[in-house]
Amino acid sequence: MQFIGKGTAMNGRPNVVLVHGAWADGSSWRDVVERLQADGYHVTAPQFPLTSTADNVARLRQVLNMQDGPTIVAGHSYGGHIMSALGNDAPNVIGLVYVAAHALDQGESLDALLSQEPPPPALAHLYTDEQGFVWQSQDDYVHHFAAAIDSVRAKSMYAAQQPIAGAALAEPMGVPAWRSLPSWYLIATRDEALPPDAQRTFAGRMGATTTEVPASHVAILSHPDEVAQLIQTAAETRTAMPAGKATG
Template sequence: MNSRRTTRGRRLWTFAVAGLLTVAAAAAPASATQQNTGNGNADTKPTVVMVHGAWADASGWDGVTRRLVNHGYTVRNPPNPLRGLSNDAATIRDFLSTLSGPIILVGHSYGGAVITNAATGNPNVKALVYVDAFAPKEGESVFPLAGADSALNVDPATVFDFVPYPGAPDGDVDLYLKHSTFLDSFATGVPRPQAELLYANQRPLTLSAGFAPSGTPAWATIPSWYVLGTEDAIITPAAQQFMAERAGSTITRVKAGHLSMITAAPQVSAVIEQAARATS
């Protein structure tokens, strides 16, 4: 008897899920049509979507998120899989497709490469905001863009811990930052106790993701803003300047290391709001 009830329950659950998916699929075109008709009420603030980079997670946006929410913005910070540029961009692209209305899309570090690819062709993305981020052009990969003096541009064995992962292609591994690199180069300016927590919680990037070629850049057609950390040791200030100027970004310099969204959250929030106002 219990077995029959369990089987019946599973069938009901399967039918319910299938029904929800059917409803969602039917509603999607209507939602997309609504999104493409414009911004609607001029007083409606855009949704801010922030994408974290490698060796981090969405909690790095907490200070920025708090300020934006207090100023009336809806904020969404989806996880970045960090499995490969095309996969990561597709994940964020699909997430964006579920949102209605105008979007301000923000990326930190490797997340900048992700938004560069994820926003291409999406008319709802009104502005891109790069925060100490990669902004590659088509065919470029992120690691070579970090700059000649980057802390990453040394013997990889001195910077990374190499960790295998299931199903990895030949030669691919997960990259974790070594403790010294994380504290001395990645989390500069972050209070030591907080930096230690960030190190313990870091999420790895695959080696292959660092060398994957980028696609058509969204910054070629979408206006962009750039927060440039003048003390960044991961993506050098010179490299950031080059990418920001090439993208035609409005540049704001902050005295901060690579994690300026943590150590300079008010300034980063202000730039995001500037982008939102300028494109509303």
């Protein structure tokens, strides 16, 4: 994505930065981007390398540095891991929105989380290439990961999937950003990649403002109205309250 100058909050609204997950890219946010832009938000949905936590966070910081003013960061799936890894150093970030996203606590890793139970259907047949990157099979992607969206679009997403480095899954989380920033969480109740009960656990322990939708893992595609609305709610709430961690 090309930048010309800094992104500036529009009409007094915060900027919005969207973080994609593994096996996807920034275009997965397209429908949400269009809705937020139509409502006057300045939105950025960059590409992340998915090579390591450090590389991913460096890209997020690069994009955040291009924002002029307060910013809401929203992450889907592994994107929640990336934005959590901002830690306590997230200038201008005023709120976090998790969409069927990982929200690990300090010392936890995705590998450890995934090893606790049999893999969910969407992750049952992952395979690793010679360079150590993890890919999804087409059947699992279309019928489980991207369930509830048109199969033609799901196959197109599968063809463009961005694999994640296996080593990144083993990296432990530092102090997560959600410990110092107010958070919102959209739980996808028909998720076959990140179990809904795990999502509820994440949301509960971070004290997130939570909503549930009958969506598969790719709620950003099947329920873009609800996702955009939650991001707008976070933005409107944060413009009406002091910076810092929400209470209550």
